[in-house]
Amino acid sequence: MNRRDFLKATGGTIVAVGSGAYAFRFMTQTNTRFRHAGLPEGQTQKLYGMVIDLTKCEPGCTACMDACRRENNIAEPGAEENHERWDIHWIRKVRMESGVGEVHREREIPLLCNHCDNPPCAQVCPVQATYKRHDGIVIVDQHRCIGCRYCMIACPYNARYFNFKDHHADWTNPDHPKRSHGVAEACNLCAHRLDVGQKPACVEACEQIGCGAIMVGDLNNPTEGELHNPEDLVSRFIAENPVQRIRDDLGTEPKVYYYGL
Amino acid sequence: MSEKKKTGIIGLIVLTLIILVPLVLSIIPVGQAGSQDLDGVFLEMPADSIQNCIMNTDSMRYHHWEILLGMRERVVRYGIREEHGLHSCRDCHTSRERFCNQCHNAVSMDPDCFGCHYYP
Numbered sequence: 466m467n468r469r470d471f472l473k474a475t476g477g478t479i480v481a482v483g484s485g486a487y488a489f490r491f492m493t494q495t496n497t498r499f500r501h502a503g504l505p506e507g508q509t510q511k512l513y514g515m516v517i518d519l520t521k522c523e524p525g526c527t528a529c530m531d532a533c534r535r536e537n538n539i540a541e542p543g544a545e546e547n548h549e550r551w552d553i554h555w556i557r558k559v560r561m562e563s564g565v566g567e568v569h570r571e572r573e574i575p576l577l578c579n580h581c582d583n584p585p586c587a588q589v590c591p592v593q594a595t596y597k598r599h600d601g602i603v604i605v606d607q608h609r610c611i612g613c614r615y616c617m618i619a620c621p622y623n624a625r626y627f628n629f630k631d632h633h634a635d636w637t638n639p640d641h642p643k644r645s646h647g648v649a650e651a652c653n654l655c656a657h658r659l660d661v662g663q664k665p666a667c668v669e670a671c672e673q674i675g676c677g678a679i680m681v682g683d684l685n686n687p688t689e690g691e692l693h694n695p696e697d698l699v700s701r702f703i704a705e706n707p708v709q710r711i712r713d714d715l716g717t718e719p720k721v722y723y724y725g726l
Numbered sequence: 727m728s729e730k731k732k733t734g735i736i737g738l739i740v741l742t743l744i745i746l747v748p749l750v751l752s753i754i755p756v757g758q759a760g761s762q763d764l765d766g767v768f769l770e771m772p773a774d775s776i777q778n779c780i781m782n783t784d785s786m787r788y789h790h791w792e793i794l795l796g797m798r799e800r801v802v803r804y805g806i807r808e809e810h811g812l813h814s815c816r817d818c819h820t821s822r823e824r825f826c827n828q829c830h831n832a833v834s835m836d837p838d839c840f841g842c843h844y845y846p
Contacts (some may be wrong), residue, residue, distance in 0.1 A: 477819070598803075598804075599804070599805075602805075604802075606802050631841070639844035642842075643842045644842055645841040660805050660807050661807060708727075
């Protein structure tokens with residue numbers, strides 16, 4: 466065996482043993498902390514979406530906004546610590562105009578985080594505090610948020626807000642945390658309620674006043690797993706009606722659908 | 727030459743000691759004040775009918791924060807809401823002032839859980 470062959474054999478052995486050991490360790494490690502949590506047996510992956518039926522939405526009604534404030538411990542507008550300059554609306558009503566002259570019309574539409582399938586806010590987040598959950602909800606991990614506000618700039622719907630102040634309002638819902646000052650936040654589609662099988666607060670409030678304009682459900686599964694009556698299936702509604710999405714041209718693939726926009 | 731060497735060795739020993747002193751002192755418990763504080767901690771315990779938390783008391787005392795961090799990660803990142811969490815702590819340990827803060831104050835810990843989460 467000459468020197469060249471010897472070096473080749475040695476090098477080859479080192480590479481093979483090293484990579485083998487690394488692969489073995491990688492495959493057999495049991496640290497599941499950062500691994501994606503699998504679904505329970507017999508469940509399909511959900512993809513939550515929302516439909517807002519503007520033909521049922523009443524102008525001037527603020528039931529969804531009030532319910533959202535109560536659910537998420539956001540201080541009432543006009544309170545001393547909640548000046549309108551830093552007021553937070555997870556869902557808000559926006560006045561939209563279309564047409565000129567005789568076809569001109571105005572309407573108020575509820576606007577909230579659109580839970581984009583391709584969320585710009587999550588793309589720009591430098592610490593991955595904003596991210597898309599496996600069921601499609603775009604959510605902020607306020608423990609990680611550093612308050613850089615890139616997501617507020619990136620969001621094309623202006624649906625994200627920044628906590629300029631600490632919240633000192635009363636606890637209207639002790640089961641849901643407040644946010645401390647210096648973090649960004651947005652609608653999380655009431656993930657804490659959806660996880661335990663309840664409807665989001667705005668949906669519930671809209672049904673209670675008899676409008677039923679907001680619907681939330683599974684876009685993946687058209688037949689079951691809905692939170693609503695069988696005739697209110699979200700995916701069926703989207704398939705059967707001419708629904709629109711706001712700023713669909715941006716390619717963010719929002720999951721909030723509007724009917725009668 | 728040997729003089730220089732000797733000075734160098736002495737200097738090295740002195741330097742090592744200077745570096746070691748704070749390390750050693752930090753291991754040796756200094757005085758009685760600290761331990762008295764810890765002995766005087768009054769924890770409001772839940773009713774006698776409740777024997778253990780979700781783990782035994784010693785494990786909870788040292789690892790409750792790790793358990794809470796793990797729960798936090800599972801809830802916030804993956805949406806897995808288990809039976810226990812910070813909200814179920816307050817079922818038994820009803821007061822933050824009389825339970826959580828007693829130890830946290832004694833060891834100068836200031837966890838910011840309660841800035842956002844409700845705990846009476």
